[in-house]
Amino acid sequence: xxxxIDILDLSVEELQELIDTAKDIISNPAKYSEKCxxxxxxxxxxxxxxxxxLSFEAAMMELGGNVLGFSEAQSSSASKGESVSDTVKxxxxxxxxxxxxxxxxxxxxxxxxxADVPVINAGDGGHNHPTQxxxxxxTIVREKGRLDNMTVGFCGDLKFGRTVHSLIGAxxxxxxxxxxxxxxxxxxxxxxxxxxxxxxKGANFKEVTDLEGVIPELDVLYMTRVQRExxxxxxxxxxxxxxxxxxxxxxxSAKSDLSILHPLPRVNExxxxxxxxxxxxxxxxxxxxxxxRMALILKLLEVK
Ligand code: NCD
Numbered sequence: 001x002x003x004x005i006d007i008l009d010l011s012v013e014e015l016q017e018l019i020d021t022a023k024d025i026i027s028n029p030a031k032y033s034e035k036c037x038x039x040x041x042x043x044x045x046x047x048x049x050x051x052x053x054l055s056f057e058a059a060m061m062e063l064g065g066n067v068l069g070f071s072e073a074q075s076s077s078a079s080k081g082e083s084v085s086d087t088v089k090x091x092x093x094x095x096x097x098x099x100x101x102x103x104x105x106x107x108x109x110x111x112x113x114x115a116d117v118p119v120i121n122a123g124d125g126g127h128n129h130p131t132q133x134x135x136x137x138x139t140i141v142r143e144k145g146r147l148d149n150m151t152v153g154f155c156g157d158l159k160f161g162r163t164v165h166s167l168i169g170a171x172x173x174x175x176x177x178x179x180x181x182x183x184x185x186x187x188x189x190x191x192x193x194x195x196x197x198x199x200x201k202g203a204n205f206k207e208v209t210d211l212e213g214v215i216p217e218l219d220v221l222y223m224t225r226v227q228r229e230x231x232x233x234x235x236x237x238x239x240x241x242x243x244x245x246x247x248x249x250x251x252x253s254a255k256s257d258l259s260i261l262h263p264l265p266r267v268n269e270x271x272x273x274x275x276x277x278x279x280x281x282x283x284x285x286x287x288x289x290x291x292x293r294m295a296l297i298l299k300l301l302e303v304k
Contacts, residue, residue, distance in 0.1 A: 002300055003112040005120045007130040007166045012173050014299075015137060021295035022138050022288070029062065032294065035303050036065030043069035044087065045122070046078060046102045047229075051264060051286050052122050052131065056099045059293040063303075064070060085114040085192075092116035097301055103229075116298040126160040126230045132298060133166040135157050135289030137295060140220060142288065143259040143281055148175040151217050155182040155244050156224035156269060158189040160231075163263040165193055172197040179205035180214050184243045186236070187226070213242050216253045221246075223262040223269045223282075247271045251279070261285050264281035 008097040010018070013150065041060040043053050049071070057067045070076045078087065084102065091098055098115060100108045101122040108121035109248040123129040141147055152171065154164050158181055168189070171177045179198060181189050188207060198205045208214055215221070223246055242274050246260070261283055262270060262282040274280050297303075 001118055003108075003115075004130050004296065004299050004300065005109045005112055005119070005121045005122075006128055007133045007170045008022060009130070014180065015170065018134060018281075018292060018295040018299060019138055019141055025291050032063055032298075034064040035176040035298060036060060036063035036301065039063075039065040039070075039097070039301060040095040041065060041067045041099045041297065042091045043067060043071070043122070044074070044076070044091060044098060044100040045069065045071045046073040046100075046107075047123065048072070049101055049122070052101065052128070053099075055286070055290040056120075056122065056131075056293050059290050059297060060140050063294055063297060065096075065297075066227040068098075075157050082254075084111050087111075087118065088115040097297060105284075106197060120296065120300070123162055125162070126228065127162055127229065128166045129162040129263075131293055131296065132163040132289065133170045134292035135220070135285055136163070136167050136261060136263070138288040139261060139281055139285040142284070144219065144257075146151060147171070148177065149182060150176075150219035152220040152222060153180040153182055153211075153214060153218040154189075154222045154224070155211055155246075157187045157226045157240075159185045159187040160227035161224040164189070164222065166207055167222065168193060168197050172203060178217075179203060179204065180218065181205060181207045182209070182214060182244070182271050183207075184209060184240055187240060187243075195219050211246070212250055212253075215250060215258075216255070218258055219255065220259045220261060223255075223260065223266075225262075225265060225267050227270055238299075244269055245271060246274055248273050251277065256281070 099120040105125040105127035112119040
């Protein structure tokens, strides 16, 4: 049985297969509308979410399936002290596939070892978020027509930003990607990711603190929110939260075909004035997430 815990669980060929399926879903939605008839997806969300949970639910509904689940730990038996292992063992009796978000790094991995059905990591603490990466990859392909040969800037909270970790892991398998890592000193990309995904693979990368100076080089700019919930103290969060704010004047020196991505939610990192710029891709990116989650559900349920 196949799970999706880490983006590296999928080969480059499998990523391509998901992208191809998602594109086919976009062109022929009717063909897919009954593919998961009689199947149930459980969304077990122990942490807040809007896009990830609702796009998973919409994805399953558009495949003709049903959904059940909870959207906060407080409304599940976790609040009575039940372990993740027990929760998934039980949910395996009620659902055919599980999407789980949890504040503890590794919780979905533990769940996958105990579950009798496929488990999808929908975000585990400050660690990984592979299905956001699927949305990001489809967005880059649709906007740029390729996943190789480009300069990608990652800006904001690269330390706790799980979407950044997973996307760097995925991109590390494509040719000739240059990485520009833009963050305050305190929120730099963790050493283990830098070592495994960039240094060992001989990738071209640099770490900078200034966004404006590097904007002209970028083909893709991946903005992120400072992850307040992962901070140990509020004063540090307040000091760092507005480190970067992307505005229209800052984009004047950017390439005309720059693609601006953001996993959302946005707090202050991108001025709303940027939303109307054709280079802003983040709302299209959220929609792409639904198509890729449809493709992923089909793959893990082995629906032809
Ligand atoms: C991200 C997450 O949960 O890590 N959101 C999402 O799933 N689109 C990013 C974030 O919360 O900042």
